[in-house]
Amino acid sequence: MQTNFTPEQLADPGIATANKILRTCVHCGFCTATCPTYQVLGDELDSPRGRIYLIKDMLEAGRPADAKTALHVDRCLSCLACMTTCPSGVDYMHLIDHARVHVERTFRRPWHDRALRWLLAAIIPHPGRFRLALLGARLARPFARLMPDARLRAMLRMAPARIAGPSRDDLGATFPPIDPRRARVALLTGCAQKALDPEINDATIRLLRRAGCEVVIPENLGCCGALTHHMGREEQAMRSARAAIHAFLRADAVEKLDAIIINASGCGTTVKDYGHMFAHDPDREGAARVAGLARDVTEFLDSHGLPPVTSPQGLRVAYHAACSLQHGQKIVAAPKSLLGAAGYQVVTPVDSHLCCGSAGTYNLLQPKLSAELRARKLRTIEALGPQIVAAGNIGCMMQIGSGTDVPVVHTVQLLDWATGGPPPPAWESAHPEATRPIAPLAQPA
Known part of the structure; x- marks a missing residue:
């Protein structure tokens, strides 16, 4: 794809990266075959190729996002099936991430959209707040049909039947291995997961201990930044990611970690991308260290070995x-x-x-x-x-x-x-x- 960014525009690392990605696209359309939103809506602008055209036009012109571009960017799931399909290796993930940031910074959404996005970003990454919100949603769920906004109805229906209490790992902990010790690993305990189903972390710890792992949960470990990152809220995402990086590095400094285990794959994709996110940041070396240690729990066990x-x-x-x-x-x-x-x-x-x-x-x-x-x-x-x-x-x-x-x-x-x-x-x-x-x-x- 031909692009026409000015030298001044290309001095911005984000634009330079977007330009490189755009130029790899050859318009073949293979991505449309595996794009879920294109399959449902049948609109070219709701396919990766269509969104790429919209993003290119927006960034080249150096203009704020308009309602049309925001609509189709918002409809993207960031499922990345298009990247698996693409024969040209278009790095769609980083392009759509950049577009989301641009939309969030330059497009003024209707007040109710802004309020909802602010609410989600303020609550879900914080387990304590999220537990309270889920409790309120469960109490209000019988009235979901009366809600005029489908998004509010979806929020109420999200609440599980049982709301978990605070986790023992909220303040950090170290769990010894079942002898002999074969690895020292840190566990990203997540944010939404701790409120929705904390038993997942408990099962992970039990399994890793049986596999001979000392499991460390770093102190002051919060959200990895994935949720706000995919909403285009770059500053908030970077703050969360930076705090997580520092927490893992402190644990790594006590004694070298063999891996950082992640059992929520959405978080794992983001943590593994810390090297890119912090490429022009003073914390880039630490970010790269954490990203290099990150392993999905199944990825780790596949090479480390499953307990008997x-x-x-x-x-x-x-x-x-x-x-x-x-x-x-x-x-x-x-x-x-x-x-x-x-x-x-x-x-x-x-x-x-x-x-x-x-x-x-x-x-x-x-x-x-x-x-x-x-x-x-x-x-x-x-x-x-x-x-x-x-x-x-x-x-x-x-x-x-x-x-x-x-x-x-x-x-x-x-x-x-x-x-x-x-x-x-x-x-x-x-x-x-x-x-x-x-x-x-x-x-x-």
Whole structure:
């Protein structure tokens, strides 16, 4: 693609990067075949190629974003399926990220849109606030039908039946390995996940300890910045990311870490991108160190080794590949091979490359499109007749679980169960006849 940026424009590192990305696009349109929003809407401007044209025009002209550009940029899921498909290697992720920042800075949205985005950015990255918000949403859920805005209705329906209390890891902790120690790892405990399903972190810690890992949860570890980053709120995202980088580096300084384990794939894609985000920042070396250590929990266990399987269940598991894992991090085989090694019968839905419609806050900001994508995903999953669904991202779990009676759990919870841990709570809720006491996590060292 030919571009016409001025030398003055190209002096901006962000524009220089965007220019390089734009020039790799050859207009082939392969991306339209795997773009979920294009499949639903059939509008060229709701495909990666169409958005690239809009972004190019906006950035070259050096103008503020207009309503048309903001609409189509906002409709992008950032699922990155187009990057998996693209034969030219167009770095769409960094282009759409740059466009979101430009839109957020230069386009004045209607007041109710601004208020909603501010509210989401102020609440979800903070587990304590998010727990209170979920409690309020659960109390107000019976009145959801009376809400005039579909986005407000989606927010109320998001609240789980049980609201978790504060996690013991909020203040940092170290959990010793089951001897002998083979690795020292830090765990990113997340923000939304701690409020929505803290058992995922507990299962991760149990599993890693059995695999001979000392598990460190750094003090003052908050949000990684992923959620606000994908909303285009660059300053807020960078503050969160910087705080996370410093927290991990402090733990690394005490004794070298072998890996930083991440069990929410949306967070993992962002943390692995810290080197790019901080490329022109004084913290770039630390950011690169953290990004280089980051591993999805299945990615780490695939190379480190799974603990001995003691309780194979033989369940038929439909594996849902989160977009941030399969497209963002290019991790495709590891989760399925680990589940198979743990004794599960793994089945994969058709069109597994397509997004379920969660995409961070997308299901709250674009509820109509999100609901259509969820319905399509559920049809492919339920066609397999699974006993349980596994996914590697809390957003996907909430999105899929809100539309089916089939228990939806994190992949790590099934691996924990097969290697001596308790059944996932979602499975026990669906099968109360098989319940048993949950094993304690064990006290930190």
